[in-house]
Amino acid sequence: MAFDYDLxxxxxxxxxxxxxxxxxxETGVKVALAEEDRYGGTCVIRGCVPKKLMVFASGYxxxxxxxxxxxxxxxxxxxxxxAFQKKMHAELDRLEGIYRSLLKNAxxxxxxxxxxxxxxxxxxLADGTRKTAKHILIAVGGRPVKPDMTGAEHAxxxxxxxxxxxxxxxxxxxxxxxxxxxFAGVMNGMGVATTQFxxxxxxxxxxxxxxxxxxxxxxxxxxxxxxxxxxITELRREGAGVWTKDTNGIEKVYDQVxxxxxxxxxxxxxxxxxVGVALGRKGEIIVDEYSQTAVPSIYxxxxxxxxxxxxxxxxxxxxxxxxxxFEGNPTKSDHDLIPTAIFTQPEMGTVGMSExxxxxxxxxxxxxxxxxxxxxxxxxxxxxxxxxxxxxxxNRKVLGCHIVAPGAGEMIQLAGIAVKMGATKEDFDxxxxxxxxxxxxxxxxKTPVRTG
Numbered sequence: 001m002a003f004d005y006d007l008x009x010x011x012x013x014x015x016x017x018x019x020x021x022x023x024x025x026e027t028g029v030k031v032a033l034a035e036e037d038r039y040g041g042t043c044v045i046r047g048c049v050p051k052k053l054m055v056f057a058s059g060y061x062x063x064x065x066x067x068x069x070x071x072x073x074x075x076x077x078x079x080x081x082x083a084f085q086k087k088m089h090a091e092l093d094r095l096e097g098i099y100r101s102l103l104k105n106a107x108x109x110x111x112x113x114x115x116x117x118x119x120x121x122x123x124x125l126a127d128g129t130r131k132t133a134k135h136i137l138i139a140v141g142g143r144p145v146k147p148d149m150t151g152a153e154h155a156x157x158x159x160x161x162x163x164x165x166x167x168x169x170x171x172x173x174x175x176x177x178x179x180x181x182x183f184a185g186v187m188n189g190m191g192v193a194t195t196q197f198x199x200x201x202x203x204x205x206x207x208x209x210x211x212x213x214x215x216x217x218x219x220x221x222x223x224x225x226x227x228x229x230x231x232i233t234e235l236r237r238e239g240a241g242v243w244t245k246d247t248n249g250i251e252k253v254y255d256q257v258x259x260x261x262x263x264x265x266x267x268x269x270x271x272x273x274x275v276g277v278a279l280g281r282k283g284e285i286i287v288d289e290y291s292q293t294a295v296p297s298i299y300x301x302x303x304x305x306x307x308x309x310x311x312x313x314x315x316x317x318x319x320x321x322x323x324x325x326f327e328g329n330p331t332k333s334d335h336d337l338i339p340t341a342i343f344t345q346p347e348m349g350t351v352g353m354s355e356x357x358x359x360x361x362x363x364x365x366x367x368x369x370x371x372x373x374x375x376x377x378x379x380x381x382x383x384x385x386x387x388x389x390x391x392x393x394x395n396r397k398v399l400g401c402h403i404v405a406p407g408a409g410e411m412i413q414l415a416g417i418a419v420k421m422g423a424t425k426e427d428f429d430x431x432x433x434x435x436x437x438x439x440x441x442x443x444x445x446k447t448p449v450r451t452g
Contacts, residue, residue, distance in 0.1 A: 011302070057189075136298045167190060171187050173196045215346060222383075264283055265305070265306055339351040358390045362394055366390055367425075368387065368388040374436060429443065
């Protein structure tokens, strides 16, 4: 059977664009891609990139204070949200243009349209046009969801925070994951009176207990009103604000309320189950180690599969798909020992196991330190940093590395190489320290604080 394309990609985010571009450019196959919204997906348009720009923007107030402590004559007139927002959106427009150009230059035919699966080899566009393909790749990502409660429409999600007409004076962020915690730091840094509710005992569930406790303490010290074991029970519009009631019975009006309580895959209304593609409990597309669905011609990568929902992972899954399908080199997606940065304030970088996970697998040694860094200490600020290594007693390998510090994301990228290679504590010990830096502490930790 002759197909219109060798590959049809549904979704113009990081994973889909990378797979489409590389397949067309490096293997010479005929490729098309459909995207109903903006090219670049969650990461570029409503996620990592604008979020990180907001993290940068929110940090300059403290930097200005530090500059004065270092002898600079600095005049601070407050934060201009509208000026920043305008420039941020211009940058996102620029990046979207780059994504479109990459596809065009690679010879990928693009359709600015929603697409759905009509049969194992046919995609139907929103206008009813049908296109056939030997292989179909679904890379439609995920989206934030609000809890099912009366009045939820009066709150925003992380998608809406980039488009606020003005910076609120007060804001409630509901949730305890990395998105909620990152934006709590951002809004607090921009001068917003920020409250964060989390229904559990501690934010950042799933990360190392000691590290997340440290992050929470520092967030509170910097001004975030973090209320754990607290949730919202009611909300309604009241004037220009949002009235809320929490599980402690406290009522309060905020200028804005944001839910960051979960995300779900964008798998609905794609015709997947009708053609035999299996979905999980949350709507995630079930795939094997090669990103192949129950229908042999249909594959899926990225957040829609709900494996490791990170942009670099989606890109690597897209590359593994191309290797497997078009290069004749079956390649599994590697989800082991993924370095991760959480852009809370303070920032956290982590790779490998938490202490709790490692202890459950066998005897370990724990090395850690906490100290006031030189730069902030000289400026008179009280913030501290935290570093921790978890070592296997059996083979001496570094099982986990956790850093809470300015630039933790940059540090963990390099530490991640060593951990991925199987470095031992003695490999770290043999490495000469770079002085004076914060990261030198990683190679000068000599005595375990505990074993288990």
